[in-house]
Amino acid sequence: MTKRVFSSIALAFGLLVGVGSSAMAAEEGGLPSAGTNVGDQASLQRGAKLFFNYCVGCHSLKYVRYSRLAEDLGLSEKDVMDNLNMTGAKFGEPVVSHMPEANAQQYFGKAPPDLSLEVRAKGADWVFGYLNAFYLDPSRPVGWNNVVFPNASMPNPLWELQGTQIAVKKEGEDTVEKLELAHPGKLSPEQYHQATRDLTNFLEYAAEPAALQRQHYGIWVLLFLAGFTFLAYMLKKEFWKDVH
Numbered sequence: 001m002t003k004r005v006f007s008s009i010a011l012a013f014g015l016l017v018g019v020g021s022s023a024m025a026a027e028e029g030g031l032p033s034a035g036t037n038v039g040d041q042a043s044l045q046r047g048a049k050l051f052f053n054y055c056v057g058c059h060s061l062k063y064v065r066y067s068r069l070a071e072d073l074g075l076s077e078k079d080v081m082d083n084l085n086m087t088g089a090k091f092g093e094p095v096v097s098h099m100p101e102a103n104a105q106q107y108f109g110k111a112p113p114d115l116s117l118e119v120r121a122k123g124a125d126w127v128f129g130y131l132n133a134f135y136l137d138p139s140r141p142v143g144w145n146n147v148v149f150p151n152a153s154m155p156n157p158l159w160e161l162q163g164t165q166i167a168v169k170k171e172g173e174d175t176v177e178k179l180e181l182a183h184p185g186k187l188s189p190e191q192y193h194q195a196t197r198d199l200t201n202f203l204e205y206a207a208e209p210a211a212l213q214r215q216h217y218g219i220w221v222l223l224f225l226a227g228f229t230f231l232a233y234m235l236k237k238e239f240w241k242d243v244h
């Protein structure tokens with residue numbers, strides 16, 4: 001009987017995880033898997049470095065504070081203020097881009113969006129795919145296009161790391177069949193994929209910093225439920241032992 005109780009708990013938990021994973025996979029529509037893990041602190045640190053070197057000039061994370069980054073990413077206040085704070089903001093202030101909105105409107109035709117909730121809105125696989133899908137397109141105002149988000153007004157911010165890609169289109173059609181690397185960047189394709197995976201991982205963390213604590217508490221909740229179920233079963237067994 002005890003074995004049956006614990007088997008039921010394991011089955012229920014497995015079904016919950018499986019259903020969630022299947023739903024997420026269906027929503028992503030066949031995009032490449034980002035393979036993110038917000039519990040990987042080293043990946044979050046690398047992703048933060050990429051964001052603050054290549055993204056914060058245009059994009060903000062207005063729901064994330066520098067002090068929270070230090071706490072969650074295992075960094076000191078000095079680490080954050082010396083290496084991540086590019087705007088002169090105070091340690092307890094949120095991450096806000098130093099590009100004035102009026103300038104952004106002039107340069108891009110539209111102010112770049114805040115990225116705090118980007119992964120929650122579109123999914124980690126979408127963001128990862130987007131970062132890998134830029135290609136040169138002279139017909140676009142900024143000279144770039146993107147397979148995942150066609151006609152976006154954003155140039156490739158990581159082009160010096162990835163290099164430049166060109167689109168191979170089907171003969172007689174305007175559909176992009178595949179992307180080819182025309183000029184390599186500072187990183188190999190494998191290294192670039194890891195870099196964009198780290199950046200996506202950091203943005204996934206930024207979308208819900210509390211996820212780290214939630215996962216930690218979740219383990220203890222499951223252990224409590226397992227222990228409570230065992231005690232409840234033993235109590236039931238004690239009450240009903242004389243019935244038979």
